Amino acid sequence: MIDGQRIIDAHTHFSGVLYPRTQEERNAWYGAEELIASMDAWGIDISIVSSIEPMRWHNWSSCGAEYSGATEYGGNEKVAEAVEHHGDRLVGSYVPNVFESAKRIKDGIRRFVREYGFRQIKLHPWLSGFPANAEELEPVYEAAAEVGVPILYHSGTIPYTTPAQIFDMAMKYPHVTVIMGHAGKGDLCYDALAVASYAENLFLDTCGQPNKVFLERCIAELGPERVLFASDWLGSIGKLPFRRLEVEALNISESARTSILCENAARLHQLGGIG
Amino acid sequence: MTGIIDAHVHVGGCMSTCFFTDHVFTGQELVDQLDAHGVEQAIVSGGGKPHGIKSMNEMALASVRDFPDRLIGLVRVHPLLPDWETTIDSYIGDHGFRGVKLHPTQDAYTALDPGCHSVVEKAEELGVPVLVHSGTMPYAMPGQIADLAAAHPKATIIMAHAGRGELYQHTVPSAARVENLLLEFSFQLPSSVRSSIDAIGSERVMYGTNWPAVSMKPWLETLQACRTHFSDAELQQFLGLNAERVYGVGVKRDNRV
Numbered sequence: 001m002i003d004g005q006r007i008i009d010a011h012t013h014f015s016g017v018l019y020p021r022t023q024e025e026r027n028a029w030y031g032a033e034e035l036i037a038s039m040d041a042w043g044i045d046i047s048i049v050s051s052i053e054p055m056r057w058h059n060w061s062s063c064g065a066e067y068s069g070a071t072e073y074g075g076n077e078k079v080a081e082a083v084e085h086h087g088d089r090l091v092g093s094y095v096p097n098v099f100e101s102a103k104r105i106k107d108g109i110r111r112f113v114r115e116y117g118f119r120q121i122k123l124h125p126w127l128s129g130f131p132a133n134a135e136e137l138e139p140v141y142e143a144a145a146e147v148g149v150p151i152l153y154h155s156g157t158i159p160y161t162t163p164a165q166i167f168d169m170a171m172k173y174p175h176v177t178v179i180m181g182h183a184g185k186g187d188l189c190y191d192a193l194a195v196a197s198y199a200e201n202l203f204l205d206t207c208g209q210p211n212k213v214f215l216e217r218c219i220a221e222l223g224p225e226r227v228l229f230a231s232d233w234l235g236s237i238g239k240l241p242f243r244r245l246e247v248e249a250l251n252i253s254e255s256a257r258t259s260i261l262c263e264n265a266a267r268l269h270q271l272g273g274i275g
Numbered sequence: 276m277t278g279i280i281d282a283h284v285h286v287g288g289c290m291s292t293c294f295f296t297d298h299v300f301t302g303q304e305l306v307d308q309l310d311a312h313g314v315e316q317a318i319v320s321g322g323g324k325p326h327g328i329k330s331m332n333e334m335a336l337a338s339v340r341d342f343p344d345r346l347i348g349l350v351r352v353h354p355l356l357p358d359w360e361t362t363i364d365s366y367i368g369d370h371g372f373r374g375v376k377l378h379p380t381q382d383a384y385t386a387l388d389p390g391c392h393s394v395v396e397k398a399e400e401l402g403v404p405v406l407v408h409s410g411t412m413p414y415a416m417p418g419q420i421a422d423l424a425a426a427h428p429k430a431t432i433i434m435a436h437a438g439r440g441e442l443y444q445h446t447v448p449s450a451a452r453v454e455n456l457l458l459e460f461s462f463q464l465p466s467s468v469r470s471s472i473d474a475i476g477s478e479r480v481m482y483g484t485n486w487p488a489v490s491m492k493p494w495l496e497t498l499q500a501c502r503t504h505f506s507d508a509e510l511q512q513f514l515g516l517n518a519e520r521v522y523g524v525g526v527k528r529d530n531r532v
Contacts, residue, residue: 241496
């Protein structure tokens with residue numbers, strides 16, 4: 001909380017170093033304790049968190065690769081464990097393995113939402129190796145509609161996470177809330193605003209989108225209720241304060257800032273009773 | 276922190292703003308931002324929609340004339356247009372600008388176009404650096420800019436944005452193999468500065484924001500909060516000393532503007 005403003009970070013991760021260049025970096029891990037310490041330092045009340053691990057198929061025991069660290073749910077278990085211990089600060093985001101059977105995909109989503117209170121599904125197509133509008137996503141969307149949680153995408157990286165692909169799914173499933181993380185990043189932001197203007201169930205988040213003028217245009221055109229604050233915290237130096245300060249620097253009304261920093265995430269993820 | 280130089284700002288606008296707002300960002304607005312965030316000087320070029328190169332340079336010149344102690348000019352040229360050399364001569368020779376800006380993405384040429392080599396040779400002859408936009412395919416990728424710098428080892432090339440998003444992965448190895456290549460970190464995060472310093476040292480990194488597309492607020496306040504991740508010497512080099520050395524702005528400029 002900053003100056004009485006409750007802040008919800010809609011997009012964070014437990015992660016190692018994403019692009020390791022040394023064995024030490026490959027072994028690094030930033031989990032619940034590090035995330036909560038960062039949240040405390042920078043006034044974040046609640047973070048919605050997924051793990052990077054299940055985004056990589058070899059971490060799922062069902063994939064048959066016999067990777068020694070693989071588990072039944074690819075590492076979503078670590079998030080469930082963290083949420084059990086820090087339920088007032090962390091909300092789980094489930095990462096499905098879209099290459100499993102439809103039944104397994106749906107059962108996993110149902111289980112983590114109902115048993116562990118997860119409130120979001122995270123898809124990271126370029127880490128997982130599928131286009132953002134792949135047919136394999138049908139059971140994910142059907143389960144999201146059934147349990148009533150939004151789907152958060154990484155966006156902005158070709159060839160698998162273009163705004164058009166995400167828009168395609170948002171149009172096919174108009175009753176599912178879809179959040180376009182990074183709002184198309186640098187090169188595809190032009191597409192992000194265009195498609196969001198046609199799909200009312202499509203929302204944008206702020207992380208990895210440093211273009212202040214673009215974000216201000218999005219907020220003006222779509223309305224502040226369509227944009228969510230997010231840091232994409234991965235343990236890296238200074239990322240969380242940097243992302244929060246970017247939103248503080250936006251030339252928007254204070255009521256719009258409140259929507260972005262807190263109200264939109266609380267409404268979309270039904271977080272009223274948490275924190 | 277004192278003596279901060281923002282090594283990448285614009286007046287008018289830039290590639291990242293020109294299709295989202297018609298607002299023309301003035302030199303006064305820029306200096307107001309420098310004042311608000313404790314930045315002493317800025318390296319400025321004009322920006323906006325690509326066809327307006329002439330007016331971009333005129334706007335940069337007007338701003339430098341209005342604030343000669345705060346703004347250091349870069350002249351933007353299009354190496355495929357016939358007037359690039361006379362434009363450089365005019366702005367650097369007559370108006371005291373301190374470098375050249377190339378924007379392969381906006382102006383649609385590859386960073387390895389023969390014209391870019393000619394521009395770099397001219398800049399080397401004049402003893403000024405060339406700031407090259409980076410981080411967008413297919414014309415401005417880190418490897419292309421490193422190859423341009425490698426072909427002219429006595430020139431000074433600055434990779435603007437240090438490769439931006441995912442292409443940052445190419446930036447560090449590219450800079451590691453080409454010693455006359457420096458990195459400017461707008462659109463990046465402090466973690467990228469740290470990993471670059473670890474790989475190539477602290478003499479080839481520069482603070483920049485790409486204002487007005489990006490606010491000056493997050494960088495400087497975050498760096499204050501992350502001070503323990505950097506030595507004082509590294510921060511001084513990143514925030515000002517390297518730009519001062521490369522652009523020669525420690526020397527009092529004459530009144531040619």
